[in-house]
Amino acid sequence: MEKEVVKMAWNEPGDSKDNDPWGGGKNNPQGPPDLDEVVRKIQQKIAGIFGGARRKGPGGGLTKGAGKLGISAIVVIVLFLWAITGFYIVDEGQRGVVLQFGRFKDTTQAGLRWRIPFPVETVKIVNVSQIRNVEIGYRSGSGGEQASKSMPREALMLTQDENIIDIKFAIQYRVKDAKDYLFNVRDPDETLRQATESAVREIIGKSTMDFVLTEGRSEIAQRAEKLIQDVLDLYNSGLLITSVNMQDAQPPEQVQAAFSDAVKAREDEQRSINEAQAYANDVIPRARGARARMIEEAKAYKGQVIAKAEGEASRFVKVLAEYNKAPEVTRERLYIDAIEEVMNNSSKVMLDVDGGGNIMFLPLDRLLQGTTSMSFPAGASQAATQSAISPSSTQQQGSDLTDVQEVDQRARMSIRTREAR
Numbered sequence: 001m002e003k004e005v006v007k008m009a010w011n012e013p014g015d016s017k018d019n020d021p022w023g024g025g026k027n028n029p030q031g032p033p034d035l036d037e038v039v040r041k042i043q044q045k046i047a048g049i050f051g052g053a054r055r056k057g058p059g060g061g062l063t064k065g066a067g068k069l070g071i072s073a074i075v076v077i078v079l080f081l082w083a084i085t086g087f088y089i090v091d092e093g094q095r096g097v098v099l100q101f102g103r104f105k106d107t108t109q110a111g112l113r114w115r116i117p118f119p120v121e122t123v124k125i126v127n128v129s130q131i132r133n134v135e136i137g138y139r140s141g142s143g144g145e146q147a148s149k150s151m152p153r154e155a156l157m158l159t160q161d162e163n164i165i166d167i168k169f170a171i172q173y174r175v176k177d178a179k180d181y182l183f184n185v186r187d188p189d190e191t192l193r194q195a196t197e198s199a200v201r202e203i204i205g206k207s208t209m210d211f212v213l214t215e216g217r218s219e220i221a222q223r224a225e226k227l228i229q230d231v232l233d234l235y236n237s238g239l240l241i242t243s244v245n246m247q248d249a250q251p252p253e254q255v256q257a258a259f260s261d262a263v264k265a266r267e268d269e270q271r272s273i274n275e276a277q278a279y280a281n282d283v284i285p286r287a288r289g290a291r292a293r294m295i296e297e298a299k300a301y302k303g304q305v306i307a308k309a310e311g312e313a314s315r316f317v318k319v320l321a322e323y324n325k326a327p328e329v330t331r332e333r334l335y336i337d338a339i340e341e342v343m344n345n346s347s348k349v350m351l352d353v354d355g356g357g358n359i360m361f362l363p364l365d366r367l368l369q370g371t372t373s374m375s376f377p378a379g380a381s382q383a384a385t386q387s388a389i390s391p392s393s394t395q396q397q398g399s400d401l402t403d404v405q406e407v408d409q410r411a412r413m414s415i416r417t418r419e420a421r
Contacts, residue, residue: 086117093129095178098122107178126178131242134193136200137168138247156252157201163209168247171196171228173239180238188237192228195235199227209251217246 089112090096096108098115099122108123115121137155138148155166173192175181185191203223207216225244232239251259323330 082117086114086121088113088115088123090125093127095126095128097124097126097178097182099124104179104183124182126175126181128175128178131172131174132189134171134173134189134196135169136171136193136196137166154197157204159204159209159212160206161208164252165204165209165212165249166252167200167204167212167249169196169200169224170245170247171241172243172245173241175238176240177238180236182238184236184238188239191235191237192232192239195231196224196228199224199231203227212249213251217249221246 088096090108090110092110094110096113098105098108100116100120102122105121113123115123136151138150140148150166150168152166155168157165157167159165171192181188203220204212207220212220221244225241228244229241232241250256319330319334
């Protein structure tokens with residue numbers, strides 16, 4: 001006989017313990033678990049881990065000591081996890097600044113470090129090897145048309161000669177001391193910008209415009225670097241300047257055209273000066289060489305004249321000694337020497353024929369000229385020469401005689417001059 005199954009609602013009268021879906025009875029295994037039972041099971045597991053599961057009280061629960069042991073274990077785990085959070089890593093080129101309740105405690109080097117976890121101690125990492133950049137007078141962009149943006153408020157400065165100049169500087173720096181960088185100055189980077197602008201304005205205000213635009217660029221950069229570093233050290237900012245570069249220095253945009261004309265005129269002036277200097281370097285050495293040559297020639301002529309005069313004087317003394325010994329012979333000898341000297345410069349020869357009244361002349365210049373311009377056949381040269389020097393050539397006899405007389409007069413005058421000396 002089959003049993004009839006009677007279905008009843010859970011809230012109908014009957015066995016409420018079995019029919020209640022939330023009662024946790026045997027007939028309702030799908031109901032929610034009891035919270036107390038869950039807590040007991042967790043405590044039993046923790047106590048089992050630390051050896052407290054052996055002490056159970058009546059009814060299967062943990063004793064009072066076992067519960068305290070479990071709570072202690074939880075506290076230890078929490079403390080262990082909290083202590084682990086105190087480890088931190090400082091990379092190479094960085095420094096760790098440890099703060100205890102907000103106050104500086106220590107600076108740590110690179111490596112794995114530990115500090116008391118938050119909120120007791122905190123760490124701030126500072127990169128001391130990074131090269132940072134500050135721009136004065138302009139701001140660099142991402143590229144393209146906006147690659148560089150001018151900042152007139154920073155760039156325009158007044159020079160010593162009351163000219164306005166548009167100048168741009170780029171400063172590179174790094175952190176020297178992490179502690180000073182974090183605590184001594186509120187905003188070190190902005191402080192560096194203001195110190196740089198002040199230092200550059202001071203240096204430009206003591207320099208002329210031409211000096212800034214031409215040869216003073218490197219000197220101004222060096223002076224600015226020293227002055228900026230002095231200001232940063234005075235503030236204990238913890239920053240170190242690595243380089244200061246003058247990017248550009250130009251007159252204001254409104255007067256750039258006129259300034260360009262002035263620069264071109266200055267360049268033309270300098271070019272003319274250089275050309276004149278080159279010409280002077282070419283002419284002056286040659287003039288000095290010609291002067292030295294003339295001086296040497298004059299010295300040589302002086303030596304020649306002195307030597308000749310000394311020789312003439314010595315010869316005259318010797319001739320005088322001989323003249324005193326034999327006046328007639330010496331006079332005749334002087335006459336012959338004078339005739340020889342005069343005849344050496346004459347191209348005509350006088351022939352005195354014994355027993356004859358005619359004097360024969362040989363015009364050697366004409367003979368030489370005739371022999372070079374005329375060609376004689378073989379056997380006829382001697383006859384032509386004899387005819388050329390025959391006495392029949394009397395046309396030039398008068399003039400030749402005059403020449404002989406002149407030579408005789410010159411010789412006698414020379415002898416008288418020597419006797420007078």
